[in-house]
Amino acid sequence: MTVFLIYKAILCVLIFAVSLGVAAYATWWERKFAALLQDRKGPNRAGPLGLFQPLADGGKMFMKEEIIPNVSNKFLFILGPSLFLFLSFLTGVLIPWGKDFTYDGHALALQLTDINVGLLYILGVTSIAVYGIIIGGWASNNKYSLLGAVRASSQMISYEIAMGISIIALVITAGGTLSFREILDTQDAGLANICYQPLGFLIFFICALAETNRAPFDLAECETELVGGYHTEYSAFKLGAFMFGEYINMFVSSAIMAGLYFGGYNFPFAKEFYHMIGLEDGSAWISLIGAGVYLIKTFIFISVFMWIRWTLPRFRYDQLMNLGWRVLIPLSLLNLAITVLVEIFIRGTIQL
Amino acid sequence: MNATNTPMDYLPIVMMFLVAFGFVATTMFLTHKLGPKRKTKIKLESFECGIHSEGNARLPFSVKYFLVAILFVLFDVEVIFMYPWAVNFKDLGLPGIIEVFSFIILLLVGFYYLLAKKALRWED
Numbered sequence: 003m004t005v006f007l008i009y010k011a012i013l014c015v016l017i018f019a020v021s022l023g024v025a026a027y028a029t030w031w032e033r034k035f036a037a038l039l040q041d042r043k044g045p046n047r048a049g050p051l052g053l054f055q056p057l058a059d060g061g062k063m064f065m066k067e068e069i070i071p072n073v074s075n076k077f078l079f080i081l082g083p084s085l086f087l088f089l090s091f092l093t094g095v096l097i098p099w100g101k102d103f104t105y106d107g108h109a110l111a112l113q114l115t116d117i118n119v120g121l122l123y124i125l126g127v128t129s130i131a132v133y134g135i136i137i138g139g140w141a142s143n144n145k146y147s148l149l150g151a152v153r154a155s156s157q158m159i160s161y162e163i164a165m166g167i168s169i170i171a172l173v174i175t176a177g178g179t180l181s182f183r184e185i186l187d188t189q190d191a192g193l194a195n196i197c198y199q200p201l202g203f204l205i206f207f208i209c210a211l212a213e214t215n216r217a218p219f220d221l222a223e224c225e226t227e228l229v230g231g232y233h234t235e236y237s238a239f240k241l242g243a244f245m246f247g248e249y250i251n252m253f254v255s256s257a258i259m260a261g262l263y264f265g266g267y268n269f270p271f272a273k274e275f276y277h278m279i280g281l282e283d284g285s286a287w288i289s290l291i292g293a294g295v296y297l298i299k300t301f302i303f304i305s306v307f308m309w310i311r312w313t314l315p316r317f318r319y320d321q322l323m324n325l326g327w328r329v330l331i332p333l334s335l336l337n338l339a340i341t342v343l344v345e346i347f348i349r350g351t352i353q354l
Numbered sequence: 355m356n357a358t359n360t361p362m363d364y365l366p367i368v369m370m371f372l373v374a375f376g377f378v379a380t381t382m383f384l385t386h387k388l389g390p391k392r393k394t395k396i397k398l399e400s401f402e403c404g405i406h407s408e409g410n411a412r413l414p415f416s417v418k419y420f421l422v423a424i425l426f427v428l429f430d431v432e433v434i435f436m437y438p439w440a441v442n443f444k445d446l447g448l449p450g451i452i453e454v455f456s457f458i459i460l461l462l463v464g465f466y467y468l469l470a471k472k473a474l475r476w477e478d
Contacts, residue, residue, distance in 0.1 A: 007365075010365070010366045010369060011369060013366075014366060014369045014370050014373055015373060017370075018370065018373050018374065018377070063385075064381075064384070064385050064388055064389075065388055065389060066385075066389050067389045067390045067391060067392065068385060068386060068389050069393075069397060069398065070398075071398055071399065071400045071401075072398040072399070073399070073400050073407075073410075073411075074400070080382060084378045084379075084382055087374075087378050088374050088375060088378045091370060091373075091374035091377075092367070092370060092371065092374060094370075095366060095367050095370045114366040114367070114369075114370065115363050115364070115365070115366040115367060116363065117363045117364065117367075122437065140412070142400065142411075143400055143410065143411045143412065144400040144401055144402070144407075144411050145402070145411045145413070146401070146402075147411070148411050148412065148413075148415070149415070152415060152419050155423075156419045156422045156423065159422065159423065159426040159430075160422060160426065162426070162430065163426065163429045163430055163433055166430065166433040166434075167433055167436075170433070170436050170437060170440045171440075173437070173440040173441060173443075174440050174443045177444070178440065178441045178442060178443050178444055179441065180437070180441060229401065229403070234401055235400060235401060238385050238389055239381055239382065239385035240382075240385075243378070243381075243382075319476060320475075320476035320477050323422070323474065323476050324474070324476070327474045328469070328474065331429070331465070332465075335458060335462070338458075339455075342451055342455075345443070346451075351443070351444055352443075352444065352447050352448060352451075353447075
């Protein structure tokens with residue numbers, strides 16, 4: 003029991019620190035990757051390859067003057083970004099980073115916790131994140147902020163429906179479980195879920211872009227129309243909280259996609275590979291290699307997010323809403339129907 | 355079924371809750387203390403591209419956003435109803451599929467009504 007508690011506490015702080023670190027270095031990678039795509043150098047002054055740039059940026063955000071407009075609602079103005087950052091940490095708790103390992107006779111999981119309503123928990127927490135944005139935007143009492151917040155929230159809720167339906171199809175494919183770990187384990191022996199759910203993955207990916215307010219769905223903060231969108235009035239660490247929250251959300255949703263559709267810590271011929279280098283089941287190295295593979299997959303997804311940002315132009319608002327309501331919702335229902343047919347006639351889950 | 359549902363499973367979530375809450379509260383407090391404070395009247399005005407801000411920002415805005423919010427509640431509740439079916443897909447079998455798809459068809463009738471009423475038209 004004590005071992006369990008201490009281990010969970012260490013893991014909790016570790017996952018927290020990794021999320022923060024990845025979010026910080028995602029800003030560096032975003033700038034470096036943009037520079038690569040646009041044939042320039044990107045940050046290269048602070049340290050080798052500009053690697054200390056995120057630290058400098060973080061320090062700057064701490065030391066800047068914070069401005070709270072005198073027309074704003076002060077309590078809500080502070081609550082908005084705090085809630086947004088806080089909730090972005092809470093979405094990441096369910097991700098299983100690697101297989102179980104045994105240490106000193108105790109079986110330990112490289113996952114903070116595995117609850118049987120896992121996917122519902124993730125959907126729930128991500129939908130509360132809308133409040134952070136709308137509270138922050140409304141409390142600023144600035145026209146741009148209000149418009150940005152209203153846009154962001156209606157966009158996020160619109161895409162949540164299609165996301166929910168595509169997850170239902172995934173749950174059916176995975177054999178009726180909402181637990182994150184069990185969905186990963188079904189992909190251990192068989193194929194990754196992307197093979198069964200290509201359309202579902204596409205819908206989930208588009209919805210994840212819209213949920214994290216990334217380009218081409220970044221209408222909530224499009225600088226050509228709304229200055230800065232919902233965080234126009236924010237400065238110092240409150241602006242930083244919005245930015246950090248956004249990058250952590252990106253990290254977590256990339257990890258969720260890599261896990262649900264691409265097998266997470268599993269990779270082809272994993273068992274043979276572990277056997278070849280002479281690792282036994284339950285070795286901590288297997289968990290670590292799995293976590294490394296999972297992080298690489300997540301990193302690829304983060305890079306794809308950034309690649310899309312520098313490739314596609316921003317949507318117009320009516321196009322965005324049309325895509326969400328008229329295209330993605332019918333398409334996700336179609337995907338659900340196809341999934342059911344495949345389950346009956348090809349995989350034979352149900353006997354007629 | 356490996357995944358259990360004991361209160362112990364939720365303890366790590368509480369832990370993360372405390373860590374994240376502590377972090378956010380401390381940094382919010384610290385940055386409030388650390389930064390310089392040179393407030394002027396103009397700096398504290400809300401930003402409006404350099405001109406003096408006019409009136410209150412909490413103006414009425416397009417009713418379509420409210421429509422979207424109401425429709426979201428309807429559709430999201432309907433989606434939530436499908437989750438228990440997805441989890442028990444195998445046990446419910448063919449009768450379950452028929453029931454859920456008749457439910458989805460009812461949902462689509464409502465959806466068609468929305469489109470016909472142009473509730474989701476943003477062009478004009």
